[in-house]
Amino acid sequence: MSNILEVKDLNMQYKTSEGFVKAIQDVSFDIPEKASFGLVGESGCGKTSVAMSLLQLQSDNAEITSGSIVFDGTDIVQLSEQDLRKVRWFGISIVFQGAMNAWNPVIKIGEQIREAIREHYPENSKDQNTEIILDLFNLVGLDQTVIERYPHELSGGMKQRAVIALALSCQPKLIIADEPTTALDVVIQDQILKEIRKIQNKLGLSLLYISHDIAVIAEMTDLMAVMYAGRIVEIGKTTDLFSNPKHTYTKMLLESTPSITGDRKTLKSLEGEPPSLIDFQEACSFSSRCPSPTKECKDGSISMKLIELEDGHKVDQCCYRCLNE
């Protein structure tokens, strides 16, 4: 099965009045067709920046300094705005974090979805588009009256479903879901997640699921990567990472999730805060919080490149060395 998305050595930085913030450093991952890929990490680790860069929607002060993003055979980073517009939504679409605000408050929902379809399928008639929208709504569980409604007339859950419908409207090959259920209550969250999974299987799409909630990643994804301070620290099959986490950070993430079954344990949490991304560090960026750092971790004599342990399971060298000492 070929890869629908190949990200190689991506580096992105933001220009601020205090310096360059290196939001993404040497990030590489591949997403095969029809697979779902999870990206997990704490706030500020760069996951959303990665998502934005896939659609080349990063903010004006952001700059991709090196690397490539190859989607379906084409390097998106090199594309002109004209060509990018064709890829957006038609090739890759996104369900945003805080999808509540994704809707323009003065335009009806139906019209906003139509707009997307019109852009990529200009020959469709109005009725054809209505058909399409009705099918989508069926899929996500929305009533057809929603077409004529304004965003503020819908509940949070309905808006979220509508956003998913919007993301599917042009039959993209890859959908990015950036924390789509953060603002919803657990019941709805569960429903939405199930729906996304169902749709993905039915339509044969690839999914990039971004979250800080490792439990959701476990449920939703086949492959996953853990990000910390702009780098990927561990990547591999979800089952592998959960059963056999190699990176200290991954281990701590897993241990910090409470479990309903089993004995009551004291939750472990991670001390400290992620480092500032402004100054480029050679050293392991996790070393300040690692419970057992070695001298080499902190002084930067280890390269941060990932090494492969078993089939597809990669981890950054620093922690691998820790583990094997």
Added chain:
Amino acid sequence: MENNIIKKSKLTTFKQNFNRFKESKIGMVGLVIVIFFGFLAILQPFLFFTGMWDYSTYHPVLGYDAVPYTATVVECPKEYPTENYNTRADCPSLNEISIITLRPFMPEVEIGDKVERFRQPAPPSRSHILGTDSLGRDVFSQIMEGSQVAFFLGLLSATLSVFISTILGSIAAYFGGIVDAYLMRQSDLLLMLPSLPLLFIISAFTELKVWHLALVIGILGGLGGSVITIKSQALQVKVKPFVDLARITGGSRMNILFSHILPNVAPLAILFMVFGVTGAIASESVLSFLGLINLDMSWGLMIALSQADGYISAGFEFWWLVVPAGLSVTLLAGGFYLIGRGLDDIFNPRLRKR
């Protein structure tokens, strides 16, 4: 409750903000302009004080200087063009004078005589950078005087207006209820009144000098529409949890008002103040121009005089009477506005680059 978690000194915050302000090209342009005119305003008393200029020649209102020149008396022909002149407008030319003009005053004069005349208004020269006006007064001095008036008037009325509207707006937001309703209706009433006709009427029954005008513009501005905007801003603060927190911990009402609401409203207030200066300068100029206020000298007055004397219809021949004053009003009012825009870019985080 003291905020002592991370205490940045006020100076570094100011420096940070100033750096941000520097980034805004618009704001910097405005600042440069304002500083320039401020410099002019200070320059004049300085020049007088150090004796570089003497009062009799250079005083903007009472000074008098006339440039003497010798003119030849000519008779303007009835038909044009002739060998000396192309059109009627060319005769008499710069160093000539028509015999018809002179006859009533000097009946014995003949064509070809040379007479001593004084040129006023005089074009710019070494002693008068911007020339003199029709009464022999130095134009540059007038501009500087006008600058003083503009700054004084603008800053005074703007400060007053912002002071009033901030307090009223905060009170309206905080107390709500009847107080709010009353203040809103009062603002409505004032918004409704067309300011220019109102100022006409007020000028009709009081003699408006700079102080009075500043007061009037200030009070009218303060009670007007800006109260509504400040109130809505203050309201946003009021509903924030920390205000409730402050109340729970026992802060008195006044305390809350000052330490929480006001600082949040402050950026908006400063913005209003800067824009207020623009408005005040513009209003004063217009009123002077229409002859409704009694100032000794201001830019509006300069234009009014030029127009009354008909120099504007002469176009750019007497440019120094027409251009500097109008340009000054435009530039200074615009300068303050640009500063306001620059400040807006800093203060309004929503407008910062995505």
Added chain:
Amino acid sequence: MARYVINRFIQMVIVFLLFLVLSYLLFDAIPGNAFQSLLLNPDLPDYAYDRVVELYGLNDPLLTRVQNYVVNFFKGDFGYSYLQFPKTPLDLIAERLPRTLMLFSVVNIVAFYTGFFVGKILAWKRGSKAETWITITSVFSYTIFYPWFALLMLWYFGLKLNWLPIGKFLYPEKWYDAPFDSDVVFVEMIKYTIYFSLLFFLINIFTRNIESLKTRKNIRLYGFFSLLALSYFYWNSSGLYIMKPYAGDIAYHMILPILTVTIVAFAGTALLTRTTMMEVLKEDYILTARAKGISQKRIRDRHAARTALLPVVTSFIFTIVTIIDGAVITENIFSWPGMGQLILDSVLREDIPVAMATFSFIGIVALIAHFVADVSYAFLDPRIRIRNQG
């Protein structure tokens, strides 16, 4: 929605009453009265002045006078103009109003569209060099010293280039044997402008629901041109054919004032649009629109500008009041005998009844403008509209 409207309306009436009383007191504070200059003439017998003062009730206590004034106002009785007796203030207003209306309605429309258009582009091109310089230019045209600028325009286009007339609103020579009064012509022109704008507005509304962007734009363009063609026939029809040259004359005189005021006025709208647009551009739904692959231009016009339209339109309605200030100066400089000149004159020459009537009139207009602004904002923003319905 209806409740909101009624509520607002009642408030409006109350404020207006207050306004009336206030304006009376204001005028009353002006020392002296018009009769002093007219009647304190030593050649007239002593009792002439006293008698007139008695007759006009100028010595009555304040309360009585205020009462009288307010009551008379609602009866429509404004007294007589002191200086243009026997015309009543209403006559004068009726005479002058169409002139001001004509001039300033066109000015407002032109300035608004220009301003909105420039503002849209400014916000979109944020941070570029062009943006900085265009903004600075806009600011200076906003703050330009208006009388000075108007005079310069007048001089340049009128005297130097001789392209446009210097003042007034018509050439008296051309109207010597005109079968109409200028007022009639003005009324016709206003009617025409209203028809034109209304039809164009309707076209825009009816084409709102057309699916394809291209056809929508084309239909509107064709609509505009067919309206222009219709105008040609309209003015050539029987009744109006004779009026054409006169209307043309007035229109010719309107060009320079419109040009001047537009240059000064568009900047205000442009800057406001720019600010509002910039705030809107931060919103998430703009990001969504970009992600959908929609062209920049369409995002700017359909999403950002549409939402930015709300506050801009409402502020525009508020600026109508400021336009009145502008009208005074404009009419003064261009010698356009309209409402602005009326109020200036009447205050300067202490023609109190006229001054008060015009002042009240302007107050009503301002109030109505506010009212319309509030209601239309509630209407335009579907969030408020639906909330009030439900």
